[in-house]
Amino acid sequence: MTPTSAKVRSCVPFGAKERVAIARLAAVGMFVATLAITGISAGTAPPARRVDAAAGACDRACLDGFVDQYLAALLAHDPSRAPLAKNVKFTENGQILKVGDALWGTISGFGKYKFYFEDPQDGQVGFFGTIRENDVPAILAVRLKVQDQKITEIETVVPRFDNTDDKDGPEELDTMGKPNPVYAETVPEAERLPRQKMSAIVNSYFDGLQRATGKGIPFDPTCDRLNNGELTTNNHSANSPILAMGCAEQFNSGFSKFMTRIRDRRFMLVDEDRGLVFGVVFFDHAGRLKTITLKNGTTFQVPAVYRKPTTLMVAELFKIKDGKILRIDAVEGWVTYGAKSGWNN
Amino acid sequence: MYRKVVCVLGTAALALITVVGALRVAPAFGDHANVSTEKSCDRACLDGFVDSYLDALAVNDPSRLPVTATVKFTEDGQRLNLGDGLWNTATGRGTYKFYMDDVQAGQVGFFGTMREAGELIIISLRLKIENHKIAEIETIVVRNKGEAENLEKRGHPDALFMETIPAADRVSRAELVKTANMYFSGMQLNDGKGDYPFTDDCDRVENGMEATNNRAANTADAVAAQGNSVDNARRRADLSYSPEWGCKEQFQSGLLHFVTRIRDRRFVVVDPERGVAFAFGFFDHAAGKTRTFQIPDGRTVTVGPLTPWTWEMSEVFRVEHGKIRRIEAVYQRCPYGMGSGWSSWQDSMSTRVRWSPFSGKE
Numbered sequence: 234m235t236p237t238s239a240k241v242r243s244c245v246p247f248g249a250k251e252r253v254a255i256a257r258l259a260a261v262g263m264f265v266a267t268l269a270i271t272g273i274s275a276g277t278a279p280p281a282r283r284v285d286a287a288a289g290a291c292d293r294a295c296l297d298g299f300v301d302q303y304l305a306a307l308l309a310h311d312p313s314r315a316p317l318a319k320n321v322k323f324t325e326n327g328q329i330l331k332v333g334d335a336l337w338g339t340i341s342g343f344g345k346y347k348f349y350f351e352d353p354q355d356g357q358v359g360f361f362g363t364i365r366e367n368d369v370p371a372i373l374a375v376r377l378k379v380q381d382q383k384i385t386e387i388e389t390v391v392p393r394f395d396n397t398d399d400k401d402g403p404e405e406l407d408t409m410g411k412p413n414p415v416y417a418e419t420v421p422e423a424e425r426l427p428r429q430k431m432s433a434i435v436n437s438y439f440d441g442l443q444r445a446t447g448k449g450i451p452f453d454p455t456c457d458r459l460n461n462g463e464l465t466t467n468n469h470s471a472n473s474p475i476l477a478m479g480c481a482e483q484f485n486s487g488f489s490k491f492m493t494r495i496r497d498r499r500f501m502l503v504d505e506d507r508g509l510v511f512g513v514v515f516f517d518h519a520g521r522l523k524t525i526t527l528k529n530g531t532t533f534q535v536p537a538v539y540r541k542p543t544t545l546m547v548a549e550l551f552k553i554k555d556g557k558i559l560r561i562d563a564v565e566g567w568v569t570y571g572a573k574s575g576w577n578n
Numbered sequence: 579m580y581r582k583v584v585c586v587l588g589t590a591a592l593a594l595i596t597v598v599g600a601l602r603v604a605p606a607f608g609d610h611a612n613v614s615t616e617k618s619c620d621r622a623c624l625d626g627f628v629d630s631y632l633d634a635l636a637v638n639d640p641s642r643l644p645v646t647a648t649v650k651f652t653e654d655g656q657r658l659n660l661g662d663g664l665w666n667t668a669t670g671r672g673t674y675k676f677y678m679d680d681v682q683a684g685q686v687g688f689f690g691t692m693r694e695a696g697e698l699i700i701i702s703l704r705l706k707i708e709n710h711k712i713a714e715i716e717t718i719v720v721r722n723k724g725e726a727e728n729l730e731k732r733g734h735p736d737a738l739f740m741e742t743i744p745a746a747d748r749v750s751r752a753e754l755v756k757t758a759n760m761y762f763s764g765m766q767l768n769d770g771k772g773d774y775p776f777t778d779d780c781d782r783v784e785n786g787m788e789a790t791n792n793r794a795a796n797t798a799d800a801v802a803a804q805g806n807s808v809d810n811a812r813r814r815a816d817l818s819y820s821p822e823w824g825c826k827e828q829f830q831s832g833l834l835h836f837v838t839r840i841r842d843r844r845f846v847v848v849d850p851e852r853g854v855a856f857a858f859g860f861f862d863h864a865a866g867k868t869r870t871f872q873i874p875d876g877r878t879v880t881v882g883p884l885t886p887w888t889w890e891m892s893e894v895f896r897v898e899h900g901k902i903r904r905i906e907a908v909y910q911r912c913p914y915g916m917g918s919g920w921s922s923w924q925d926s927m928s929t930r931v932r933w934s935p936f937s938g939k940e
Contacts, residue, residue: 328915338866367884519666571656
């Protein structure tokens with residue numbers, strides 16, 4: 234697996250040997266991007282997860298507690314206050330850094346928005362929240378891996394808005410105050426899907442975006458998506474025909490042809506009880522397309538930012554209910570075209 | 579994600595320095611560790627490879643290039659397939675051309691303008707030539723029309739960069755790198771008290787902008803470009819660093835302290851015949867406690883970026899008699915802590931200097 238691959242991985246500690254291919258979703262003809270660098274092509278099925286026995290002892294409250302300890306240490310600019318494993322690994326926006334660098338030196342407070350999600354089975358916990366950096370509003374996405382009551386992995390995405398025209402994300406999340414309650418709803422035991430099936434559903438979402446089609450993606454009719462606090466589906470006040478569409482309609486419109494490649498799909502956290510899948514992926518936009526003819530015959534002008542090589546690093550959480558994607562929340566930031574996650578060899 | 583607008587970074591007036599401690603002259607780096615045995619590619623040959631590369635790039639056709647089987651390509655620090663990145667979108671060459679040759683190492687550097695979807699951009703390029711084939715391609719692409727236009731208005735690089743150093747005045751590659759590296763060492767956590775080897779008429783150009791002795795500079799804009807605008811009012815009140823100053827004056831101000839780390843310093847072209855040293859590196863702004871510091875006049879100031887970010891830099895120096903006389907840079911903002919794609923993580927985070935090639939005896 235290399236960071237330039239559009240393969241998907243789910244819930245397997247990186248480097249794990251046991252990887253078992255699972256069945257792919259029907260009708261998902263994966264875009265194949267054979268890469269000269271790696272010789273690896275896209276389209277391989279996600280590997281099976283391996284439950285981390287050492288992590289199993291930490292339940293939801295325990296995992297959320299690790300997030301709180303981490304955030305408290307972060308705010309104090311003092312890594313020694315966090316229960317870190319000796320060999321802990323830390324990344325911010327895909328860059329491997331020493332714990333104590335980057336946001337550790339600048340965070341000055343938290344906003345109102347706090348969103349925890351857990352994978353007790355594998356000892357992983359995620360968090361979306363609003364922060365202040367030298368009093369400048371920003372958003373923080375965190376993934377922690379907990380083993381033997383210590384944090385062994387810290388992956389963060391910190392979209393900063395001091396260099397963009399769109400600065401509303403943190404405020405919009407703070408106005409919401411809390412995540413949609415549907416994320417915390419428990420899936421009846423009889424309706425729960427296995428981890429691999431849920432990962433495959435989410436992978437079909439990225440396949441669909443990359444192939445500019447909604448075929449094969451099980452969207453709930455009421456599906457909605459938030460990107461950095463902005464409603465990007467069924468949004469009739471955004472003055473955008475695309476954003477006014479629902480999830481399936483949007484995908485079926487063919488608008489996403491400018492998304493050349495969605496790669497390095499890592500689904501690290503799966504919560505069967507609540508129907509959640511969390512992953513970090515990269516959206517590459519090669520910049521070749523100026524206009525796209527939508528399925529309805531209208532012409533979509535590709536926004537200027539996508540008419541040059543750009544990449545979005547996206548931390549994305551999916552709620553699956555009755556086998557369908559019901560809700561999506563993403564925290565995302567611009568990175569260099571082709572940027573890597575820091576979690577691949 | 580679907581309607582975000584990336585604000586192209588405004589002009590940046592960064593740059594300057596002090597010598598923090600003794601210079602640590604270190605061995606060269608990985609792929610460039612061997613002195614090239616390829617003697618047949620002279621300056622014109624190396625420059626020809628640059629032209630071939632840019633011509634192929636302009637028509638989006640890498641198959642036109644003579645490349646080795648293992649050619650490696652990076653754009654903005656990311657390893658990509660040859661044919662990706664700017665190869666998707668380039669539409670033509672520009673008029674600004676600045677070639678830097680290292681015949682001994684078989685490497686050539688280049689600053690110039692290109693067109694992407696019809697719009698002017700800046701490209702910084704390094705090619706490594708092996709047996710008349712391109713083995714390494716390192717690029718920085720600055721997608722800023724205004725800065726690219728400034729570069730084209732300049733027309734051509736400062737002629738000093740092309741002047742031959744009299745044989746009696748030439749220094750070793752190591753000595754040349756040592757002097758140029760004092761620029762980086764002096765800027766990192768700049769305190770105004772270091773040894774700054776600048777000539778009195780030293781000048782620096784950054785992405786086409788005159789960053790020194792620029793009487794026409796809009797200081798407020800230049801200052802704003804150093805970080806974001808939130809803190810501008812206070813910054814203007816406290817900050818006296820100005821692009822109107824000369825190289826040494828800027829460094830002696832001690833006001834560049836917020837450049838917390840200059841790392842992964844790779845001198846990829848070293849040309850003693852012309853006194854030229856060309857390097858890639860990264861300027862980190864940790865934006866934490868280092869924003870507050872005391873400058874030589876006793877004032878305590880709080881300046882610099884409010885959030886952590888990094889400049890991905892390429893910078894060429896003209897050195898004469900042990901002093902830096904001209905500097906030109908092409909650079910852009912990137913995620914904090916980013917690597918070049920050409921160094922190990924340890925080297926990427928290190929502030930030691932490396933250069934190519936390394937004979938082990940200099």
